[in-house]
Amino acid sequence: MKLIIAAIKPFKLEEVREALTSIGVRGMMVTEIKGFGSQSGHTEIYRGAEYAVNFVPKVKLEIVVSDGLVDQVLDTILKTAKTDKIGDGKIFVLDVDQAVRVRTGETNDDAL
Numbered sequence: 001m002k003l004i005i006a007a008i009k010p011f012k013l014e015e016v017r018e019a020l021t022s023i024g025v026r027g028m029m030v031t032e033i034k035g036f037g038s039q040s041g042h043t044e045i046y047r048g049a050e051y052a053v054n055f056v057p058k059v060k061l062e063i064v065v066s067d068g069l070v071d072q073v074l075d076t077i078l079k080t081a082k083t084d085k086i087g088d089g090k091i092f093v094l095d096v097d098q099a100v101r102v103r104t105g106e107t108n109d110d111a112l
Contacts, residue, residue, distance in 0.1 A: 001096040006061040008081040008089040019080040029062040
């Protein structure tokens with residue numbers, strides 16, 4: 001099993017969710033986050049005053065999938081979240097040693 005962590009632009013969330021659901025992803029965790037990378041923030045004007053926004057709003061997806069689904073999930077996120085502009089996000093893939101469904105006690109792939 002793998003944990004896929006993706007930081008994407010917030011307005012892409014619903015499109016990515018629909019695409020992942022269509023390939024068989026049965027669940028994900030979503031968190032609103034702020035961060036910066038290559039773009040290092042930007043400046044905005046509020047009530048006539050210019051100020052720096054050092055952290056950009058993003059959405060973090062956390063998805064645990066079986067090893068056989070990893071490449072398809074990565075490809076789907078890449079195609080769906082991409083805008084060809086700076087700040088499209090990052091994806092990380094980590095190993096998961098164990099998963100347990102609390103309600104039934106099912107473990108690992110059965111718990112997904």
